[in-house]
Amino acid sequence: MHKPLLIQYFLHILLACSLQIHFPLLHAQEISVRPIPMLDKLPVKAIHRIFQDSEGYIWYGTFDGLCRYDGYDIKVYRSDLSNPNLLASNYITYIAEDHEKKIWFGTTNGLYTLDKSTQQIKTIPLEGSRDPNVFSINVTRDGTIWASVPGILFRFRTDGSLVGKYKTEYNQAPQCAYIVYETPNGDLLISLTYSGMFKFDQQGHTLTPYFPDSDYRCIERIIWDETHQCYWLGTWERGIVRFDPKSKDPKKRYVPQPMPSAVGGQTTGNVFHMVQDDVFHYLWVTTDKDLFVFQITENGDLKQIDTSSFLPSTNKMLYEIYKDKDGNLWVSAFDMESFIIDIRRHTVRKYPLKALQEQIKAQPVINTLCVDDKGGFWFSQERYGLCFYDPITERLTHYSTWTTGKRHLIAYPYKLIPSQTPGKIWSIGSKNHIFAFKRQDMDIQIDETIQIPQTQVNTILEEDDKRLWIGTSDGLWIYDRLKKQPKNISGNRGNVTGITQTNDGKIWFSTTDKGIGCLARNKIYFYTLHKNINHIDATTYGELWLGTTTGEILSFDTQTKKITNHSATCNMSGDIINGLVVDSYNHVWIVSNQSLKEYNPRNGAYRNYKTDNPNLMLNRFLSVCRHKNDPKEIFLGGVSGIISIPSSQKIESIPIQTSAHITEIRVNAQGQWKNIPAGSFPHYTLQLSPEEQDVEIHFSTLDFHHLEQIRYAYRMKGEDRDWIYLDNGKNSAYYNNMEKGTHTFQVKATDENGQWSNHITELTIRKAPAFYETWWAYTLYALAIGGILLPIVILLTARTHPGYKLKSYQTGADGYLSKPFAPCLLKVRLQNLFNRRKAIQNELKRNTPVALISPMEFTSADEQLVRKAVKITESHLSDPDFDVLALASELGMSRSTLSRKMKALLGQTPLEFIKDIKMQHACNMLKNATMTIAEVVEALGYNDHKHFTSLFKDTFGMTPSEFQKKECAPSQKQN
Known part of the structure; x- marks a missing residue:
């Protein structure tokens, strides 16, 4: 194993000198520290309370409001310009959750509950309290809520009704409850300020002193240690104390531990908060000086751990330390940004190349990289040249110190490739030279030199100890290492960019302009592909994977010769591909400047790594390679050094059933939780009025530690033809002009390994009809139409009567009948309107439709709709999949509604319109x-x-060829 490495420090604070006291050192490789995200969206960056509810939301208590974090956004609850009387005080003192999933929070001036299903805040009366400053809130297993204010401890039910209240005084002075702690056997221990611990009598509802000791009266935290069968108490002034209530010796009941030692050897005994992690089972403690870590030894004592490998060695003003459901520690701070401590066996190894940094006095920029069979790094540093680095000893050697007369040729290699010979690598140098380097420890020599005449060498592949395949700018070459002779075997068949070999022994190579070449049985076969391919690799079962200069990812089946484009499946953005390798699991690793993807083509899952993730250390990827002896481990070089990531079988496994939560609903850009009926949670139902049109829906899996891997897909059943898949980081859907009726919105998400969960979250949207769309409006319409048509029916009936004699009526100048007979007048008007619309239809076939729509026949809304429909149709002229459903979707209406509109406005169906x-x-x-x-x-x-x-x-009465001959004949004759 290599020496533990320093983690990139958070908050832009440089690492100060290590502690002078010799404490055990936590392995930085297993600890990462990062700032709490989106602090800039908080009303105040100083957080003093952190809480995670049962669904997974993170809640922050600040000096200026209660804040909810869903992984993508911050929602703030406070009194302000828009809600002036929401809270009596915005200073949040405590946060908890009851068994009905309501959030209870205290302020310096009152106690409140927040119903998450309706977002409604309710005040809980603190009757008899002179000072409504809420000191703590605790929820016990029986579902009751304990809220402490100076002098009184209240006990409530989940509906806010009072169970009881208990005086909390010491020497007739009001005290507060630090914590209401429920022991493993169900007893309630209540720790009061300056009074010590009390046991609550469930029958008599009284508080009885619990092993009182005048030295240990201010007990902030209580933690049960199952391994050592004791309690750890975090106290004020006395530090951490081991407490054993079963001890018969009173002197051994409370056993004080060494005081935390801060920077410069300062000690402190003022404990704010304390948690125990799930990995090392250490005690993590915030005090008035800093964050301290203690290891529990075998004999049950504490030993302080040195944290200088991942935390700056300075005094810090910290508040709470909170452990979330994933075991990560959230630390709230005042004089710095609050941060998260991630404790786990991290898969990403980091090599910041300290020896190189000392040499060049700048951060490393690794252009090309390979790892030899002994784990040594060969790389080219920008503007510094070829280097070898031993990650075990952290020693570095530069090409300028190697005994060779060809330093100018080996200085800046284009490519580095491990050899099949132990201790040897190949390097493509300048001026068409290929070098083989061999090393013994740090002693490096040139073992072999090859020169290819009059061409540019791009890549090489060592087949065995006799043959070397060389890709150049004018084709594929073979080099006989025994005869020392290079030979072009493909002719000038294009610029060869990559070479690989399949298990059947065939040599495959890619080109930038000719496609894919194959050497089999001493013959070259070409498969034309109109793509500029710059990377190629093969799976163990003979499938080729290709990367193009335009950012496409393709696979080539060597048996069927079929090309498949995977760019959409693995969500490629078109960025240039810096590298492509296939590991031993046949996962495809795709590297661009800003992202790395491990893609499993068998199930479409992928893991995504981006340079904006501080845990990766690199802020730009420039090169990629596999370990010579372990192709499961992928190494990447770039700006800031080298990292390695092992392949993951997790993207082969059964997906984790992740749920997407509806985190925000906005209608016409306004939050609409008020429109969700109480009790609908977690099955959401949104009620919309006829005027509310635009709906924006946000969602999150509440997985704060794998956001870069999570993707979402959504659809509106009956409206969207298929699932709409979002890019990483996108978490919202938008619909406009929603029709009346009931709609079902669905959303699903991937798990942390990029695999799609089967769990679907639904939102039912019920939009009320406008007054003219209601049943009574339609009844009136029917009555009106019946009243109009009845005289016409009577007239037509009369015309068939034997005694009926047709009278003649004169028409006016406008073509309408002049009076006296109104039913006939209406009939003619309807006929004229039909004729006018028919004329518009005919003009639509010959001219631009928009300009011919008469404002006399349509309202402005109708005209706007037709104009929009024309624009959408013209933008999809070449799309063979564009149909009526697609047009209706882009217009924000159902297919049936669009058909009615088109029929009424133009007298034709949408299909005829298109x-x-x-x-x-x-x-x-x-x-x-x-x-x-x-x-x-x-x-x-x-x-x-x-x-x-x-x-x-059918439209024009002639074939296209007849039309073109007729229309183009005059111009051709003139020419």
């Missing part, structure tokens, strides 16, 4: 003599030439 627009564009394109009919068919998204011809002829 077809007419495409046909109009077809006319315009066919008038261009240089454009073929096949090109027009493709440009308009039709897959079938015959279908297009049929539609065109």
Whole structure:
């Protein structure tokens, strides 16, 4: 194992000198420290209370409000301009949760509950209290809530009703309860300020002193140690004390431990908070000086641990230390940013290359990298050149010290590749040179030199001790190491960018312009691919993986010769690919400047690592390679040094059933929890009025420690054709112009390993109809229409009567019937309106539709709808999948609603509408003599030439070829 390495420090505070006292050192490789995210969104950066509820939300108590953190955003509850009377005080003193999932929080001026299902805050009366400053809140297993104020300890039920209240005084002075602690056997121990511990009598509802001791009266924290069968007490002024209530010797009942020793040897006994971690089982303590860590020895005593490897050695003003459900420690601070301590066996190893930093007086920038069979690092440092580094001894050697006369050729290698020979690596140098370096410990010599004439060497592959395959700018070469002769075997078949070998012995190589080449049985076979490939590797079962210069990830089946594009599946953004390797699990590692992905093509899962993650140390990825003897471990070089990450079988396993929580709902940009009925939690139902249109929904898995791996997918059933998948970091959905009725919104998420959970969270949205869409409005419409049509029916019936004689009526100048007979007048008006719409339809086939819509026939809203429909259709002309459902989705309405609108406004179906627009564009394109009919068919998204011809002829009465001949003939004659 290599020497423990320093973790990148948080909060931009540099590591000071290590403590002079010789304490055991915590392994920094197993500890990472990072600032609590989104502190800039808090009303005050100084947090003094931290709490995690049963769902996973993190709650902060600040001097200016209660704050909820969901992993992506901060929600603040306080009295302010928009809610002036919400709280009597914004100073939050304590936070807890009852058994009905309501949040209880105290302030300096009152006690409150927050119903998470409705976001409603309720005041809990503190009757008889002269000072409503809430000191602590505790919830016991029976579901009751204990709230302490000076002089009184209140006990409430979850509905806020009072169970009882108990005086808390010492020498007739009001005291407060630090903690109401429930022992493993169910007893309640209540620690009061300056009074020590009391046992609560459940029958008599009284407080009885519990092993009182005048030296230990201010007990802030109580922790039960199952291993040593004792309690650890965090006290004020006396530090940490081991407490054994079963001890028969009173002197051994309270056993004081060494005081925490701060910077400069200062000791302190004022304990604020204390927790025990789940990995080392150490006691972590915040005091008035700093954060201290204690190891519990075999004999049950405490030994202080040196924290200088991950915390700056300075005094700090800290408050609470809180352990979340994942075992991470959250520390609230006043004079610095609050932070999270992540305690686990971290898989990412960091190599900051301290020896290199001392040499160049700058941070490392590793351009190319390889790891030899002994675990040594060979790399090229920007502007410094080729180096070898031993991570075990942390020794560094530079090419300038090696005994060679070719220093200018080996200085800045283009590529470094491990050899199959132990202790040896290959280096592609400048001026078409290839070097083999061999080392014995730190003694490095050039073992072999190869020069390829008149070409640029890009990559090499050592097949065995006889043959070396070389990719150059003009093809594939083979080098016979016995005869010392290079030979071009592919001819000028393109710029070879990568070479790999499959298990069947075939040599495969990629090019930037010719596709993929294969050498089999001394013959070269080419598979044309119109992609510029810059990386290639192979799986153990013979599948090739390719990376392109445009950021695409492709696989090539060497048996079926089928190409599959995986760019969308592994969520590629188009960034240039710096490297691509396949590990022994056949996972594909894809490296770009800002991200690293481990992709499992068998289930589509991937782990994502980004340079903005401080635990990775690198802020830019520049190179990638596998360990020579352990291809499960991937090494990456970049700006700040080298890191290694092992392959994970977790993305092969069964997905963790992660739930996505609806964290925020906004309607017309306003929070809408008030529109969610009480009691609907966790099955959300949102009630919307007819005027509320735009709905924005936010969600989170509340996994704060794997946010970079979590992705979401959502859909509105009946509206979205399929799931809509979001990029990493995106956690919201937006819908506008929602139709009346009941809608079901669904969201799902991946687990921390990138695998999709089967758990789906639903939100039911019920939108009330507008007054003109209600059943009674439709009843009125029916009655009105019946009253209009009845005279027409009577008239038509009368015309068929034998005694009926048709009278003649004169029409006016506008084509309408002049009086006297109103039913006939209405009939003609309806006929004229139909004729006008029919005329608009005809014009739609010949001209731009938007300009021909008459404001006399449509309202401004109708005109806007048609204009938008035209614009959307024209933006999808070449999309073969664009249909009526897609048009309705982009217009924010259902298919049936769109059909009704189109029929009423234009007298045609949406399908006819889309077809007419495409046909109009077809006319315009066919008038261009240089454009073929096949090109027009493709440009308009039709897959079938015959279908297009049929539609065109039905519309214009002639085939596309006849139309083009007719339209283009005059211009051709003139030419």
